[in-house]
Amino acid sequence: MYTPNQLQEVIENAVQNIKYPTHPEMLYEPISYIMSLGGKRIRPVLTLMAADLFEGDINTAMPAALAIETFHNFTLIHDDIMDNAPLRRGKQTVHEKWGVNNAILSGDVMMVEANKHLSMLDSQVLKDALNTFNATAQGVCEGQQLDMEFEEQDVVSITDYINMIRLKTAVLLGGAMKLGAQVAGASPAEAEQLYAFGENLGIAFQLQDDILDVYGDPEKFGKQIGGDIIANKKTLMLLKLKELANANDLLELEQQSINKDHVDKIKSTTALYDNYSIRELASIEMRNYSDKAFSALSSLQIKEERKAELFKLADLLMNREY
Structure with a gap:
């Protein structure tokens, strides 16, 4: 079995060796740029780990992994436009x-390049792989749309x-794993079970991100602590607080939503979270989904030693500080 670090290195080399057309330069240079910014490459790593789990050749699965990574970076370009974000990975x-x-x-x-990678898969698995990839891509777009709509809704x-x-973040992890399983010849039931592992892990990962945004160590988190509070982002923590808070605290929360003093806004909102034990409640919800993920992987009828690296990676992701 390969370790995630080994697969990261393999994927990094594969990404650097992708040859894009050179003309028109203004069309293709941005693609080379964002693909070279790195990151953890967690999604293509999961694709290759899934293939390896079923004793598939990681080189045979590489086109699927590159399709997933290319699609992911495509969404980052468009997300950054919608968010008017100035920086990506620094x-x-x-x-x-x-x-x-x-x-x-x-x-x-x-998106075209992602499909070109997929077209390099063996014809015996191509149809199923395309169905998985298209369903995944459509789900991510649906999730982004819902996220934008939530910004305008008073009640979520x-x-x-x-x-x-689940749609915006988790289906891509599930889809990445399902693709790897399909390429390696897993049965439909096995591929679906691995999808359940990835999807539930993805939900837990995002819920953990919500918690770290408020309570993370700024030296380790890599982003501004309280960014979601400043942006009035409807996270699980905010929604849970609104569900539990009394009338006076709801009024305080509403007043804080228009507070231009970001330091005071973060401090006051975090105090409300503390008063209602929101961190603990969010952690319970997060663990609920991580337990579902571990259960799906545990019940997969494959030798335990072949699942060991996936268990380690999932455990690492669920106990991160950034």
């Missing part, structure tokens, strides 16, 4: 560097929020 975002119109078009071509239920992060 570097200028594509739309800041090349302009919005170029960024949109380069993102569009990345916790159930709706969980479904949104």
Whole structure:
């Protein structure tokens, strides 16, 4: 079995060896740029780990892994435009560097590039792989749309929020693993079980991100602590607070939503979270989904030693500080 670190290195080399056309330069240079910004490459790593789990050749599964990574970076380009984000992984975002119109078009071509990677898969698995990839990609777009709509809605239920992060974040982890399993010749039931592992892990991962945004160590988290509070982002924690808070505290929360003093806003909102034990309640919800993920992996009828690296990676992700 390969370790995640070994697969990260393999994927990094494969990404660096992708040859994009050189003309028009303004179309393809942004693609090379964002693909070279690195990151943990966790999604393509999961694709290769899934293939390896079923004793598949990681080189045979590499086109699927590159399709997933290319699609993921395509969504980052468009997400950054919608969020008007200036930085991505500490570097200028594509739309800041090349302009919005170029960024949109380069993102569009990345979707084509992802499909070109998929087309290199063996014809025996191509149809199933395309179905999985398309369902995954569509789900991510649906999740992004819901996220935008939530910004304009006064009332969002916790159930709706969980479904949104399932689509926006978790289906890509599930889809990445299902693709790897399919390429390696897993049965439909096995591939679906691995999808359940990835999807539940993805939901737990995002819920943990919500918690770290408020309570993480700023030296380790890598992002501004309290960013979600400043942006009035409807996270599980905020929705749970609104569900439990009394009238006076709800009024305080409403007043804080328009507070321009970010330091005071974070401090006051965090105090409300503390008063209602929101961190603990969110952690219980997070563990609920991580338990579902571990259960799906545990019940997969494969030798335990072959699942060991996946268990280690999942455990690492669920106990991270950043």
